[in-house]
Amino acid sequence: MAASLLLTRSPNYSSCPVISKKSRASGNGNGNGNGKGSIRPSSWSRAGPCLSGKRQMALTPRPPLVSCNIDANNKPCEQGKENESEKNGGGRRDLIQAASMVGLSFLAVSPSPNGSAWGAPVVPPDLNTCGPATVTTPPGVPSAPATSVSCCLLPPTKPIIDYELPSKPKIHRRRPAHKVDDDYISKYNKAYELMKALPSSDPRSFMRQADIHCAFCNGAYNQLGSTNKLQVHFSWLFLPWHRWYLYFHEQILAKLIGDPKFSLVYWNWDNQANVGGNIMPTMFTQEGSALYDAKRNQNHLPPILNTLALTDLASNALTNKQIIQDNLNIMYQSIVTASTPDLFMGKKYSAGDPEPNIGGTLENAPHTAIHAWTGSDKETYLEDMGNFYSAARDPIFFAHHSNVDRLWAVWNTIGGRRRDHTDPDFLNAEFLFYDENGCMVRVKAKDALDNSKLGVTYIKVNGDQLWLNYEPQPLSTTTTSKQVVPRSMDDIPELGPASQDTSPTKIDKKFVSLVKRPTAVPQELLDKGLEEEDLEEVLVLEYVEVPRNVATHIAVFINLPQADATTPLSCAEYVGSFINIPHLVGEGMDMSSRSVCARFGISDNLQRLGITDLSTISVTVVAKLGGSEEIPISLKGIKIEYE
Template identity: 50%
Template sequence: TPLEAPDFTKCSKGTNLNTGQPLDVDCCPPVTTEIIDYKLPPVTKMRFRPAAHLATKEYVAKYEKAVELMKALPADDPRNFMQQANVHCAYCNLTYDQVGDSDLKIQVHNSWHFYPWHRWYLYFYERILGKLIDDPTFGLPFWNWDNPKGMVMPAMFVNTSSSLFNARRNQIHLPPAATDLAYFGTQSVDTTQIISNNLTVMYNEMVRNVQTLEDFYGAKYNTGTQPDPGPGTVERGSHTALHVWVGEATSTGEDMGNFYSAGREPLFFSHHTNVDRLWTIWRDLRGSKAKDFVDSDWLNASYLFYDENAQLVRVKVADTLDNIKMGYEFQKVDTPWLKSRP
């Protein structure tokens, strides 16, 4: 049977996956009794997700304002910034029992839940921000790290007086350091080399090393599956490398380099908006080949999120397959890695 949405009353303190020790923070969400089965609302206005490095001053001001308002919500409002950060912690750090197998926990990473779960996470985060500034067209910016022009921490996140700033980052990776998609602890000093290597990494993850659907999405994970059956190419590679690259240079890597704290980093959401965009690009590249699992264990898997009205909703993987139906689109930019066959 598919993974079922967790029971929020069965949430316990999780595990710090970097140390294996019990977590010293409680990231369980507020509990409510009313849960609605979510239906994608009809799309009247499309949300536009710009490349972070191309965003206008007006856009940045709007985004900063929205995050500021999110941080100012009451601490127990599920739409509050810290509550939203904890959503990531709760679904990753082994806090929820699997419904139907209470011996096992839920962990949405390193499996076929990676793309759909994060898509829903961003979807509601974006709608909450849009509602706070009363802008139904607001879309999250993507960190365009697969394009040489985006291979540096986007400026809007580095401004110390902005709501998008976070102090807990590796200080030697602030601009102008080139983002290293193969980073696992040491970075080459040669920027030209890093950039050309990044393009090869992208080509490998998006084209060369993805024969089967599992290669891209990650391994099957149902009720009864042990957490961590195995990640897809992008999750394992560039995605994780950048988490580690952004976080503090310590063994626990806060904020971005540790599951429980990653959602406290405003840059996280732009990082994942790019992962989300790469999913859409990959589906388009598949042409007539299968783009999605037809397995009902995938399509019927469900999760719970609080929506922009603080209503708890149950969502399904089947509704994530088309971002246009979900009401958002990405700014079109070049994908030079397509020509970087090694």
């Protein structure tokens, strides 16, 4: 993929519909999607590298729980019951509503030690405050105009309801796309034909379904009561939000096709067993099919193997054997060595937080790589799959994310500390979707943690064992535990952790730094009951600055200072990747770049390299795509910490 691969045009939506004054008065209508108020300090920042900024939360009462009358199919939309957590939180809600009744527009309280005021999960936005998402001219493409995209959700015509999962859900058995037969492909195609035939006024229509991803991934909405944008990527919200997105998309297709057990397929791109999983599924490549999208990279059609890393393929052609080995280690490093929830799922993102910047390893590497690999290199911004605003316009998106969802379930089975977050701010995060009846519903992250309760199962494949049990081998024989610092590292500088006064260091193709390992385990971790052997050493790249509107990829190696863009990713020195794809931004956001924190578990790598007794190691950051005048990448600090 050429380094100039870059985010296209606005859909033909002239404006976002608004809810009438009448519906607002009825309790439907402040359009806030969740209706919950939040109590927040008026202005405060969370200290620490890679997460800082202002939190601002206004006082907004939740609308009363009412019932939805008639859905798009003239069927009643029944109001869900308040769950136990909402009952327990009634005092907070009553206080908020009471405050609003006496004319208070804002109430500030001191944050609790965990960074929340009485606990403050992310809640849905005010649906009447949608704005356009904008993209600037990408580097190297001066003829490409800046453009804005409107992907606002259709405001509900009936009150939002709290969704209740059925006690006995219909079982949806998701199958690998390369294993389904012609009859199922025909049925699958018909379901999407029916969805695409729905009018744009129907929230279940294909483009309106695609708008959901665009709206919550590109800064269309502010967080409720805040000027900070709502974003469901780059944090612990990524996996549960997309699981719910798939769930309702599947429910809609099932209703349209008249089969309550209709199931999505999954693109088994992690499967390197040479049985067809790691190519673009042929069921999506037939022109004229409802599953086809012309905006795909035509150089990546079957039988070309998908790569889970971005590279300039024109100058660094890889053999199929090397692609497979690289893919296996990328999977191993992204899932198996990501031994904690923070590493795998991403870090905390609560109400009022600024744009999240600490995504998990599954999101940062293989997930994003497939997006970029599928998007068209002929489109300015890698549409469709290669850009968040347009990704869900390609039906293959839902097969791709079904595999992401499946891999989350696989991670849960590995053991150790690989368990979902338990923080109340995670569990009680709320999202909005349209159900199969066209009713807007409110759901919580915690209700998506068990796929069996959603009625979702995945047909097992043998390919998982190849990367679950992968054994990466060292490339270098010089970095042994007998050496404090290899001779080749004598002249390598030490960047150190970032501080407020640290200036960015440019990554010009590659950057090498010495990094000290921690000398002791923080007592706060031991106080949590963790054994020292259960702790993970985590390599942290702080404040990595990448352009928003260009595909970029950095690969990270330890104790291999000679690593460059040609170094295979199958080696034990490789600890992981961070990949960025173009995405639009909302009004008021930095349109040129974003600052992220990339984190990698390295305990397994240290053991495989035999360097667990070294006090200092080298870290090499390689720009496999980017790191040039046109595509600048920089960082402020590097450190290793226990988790």
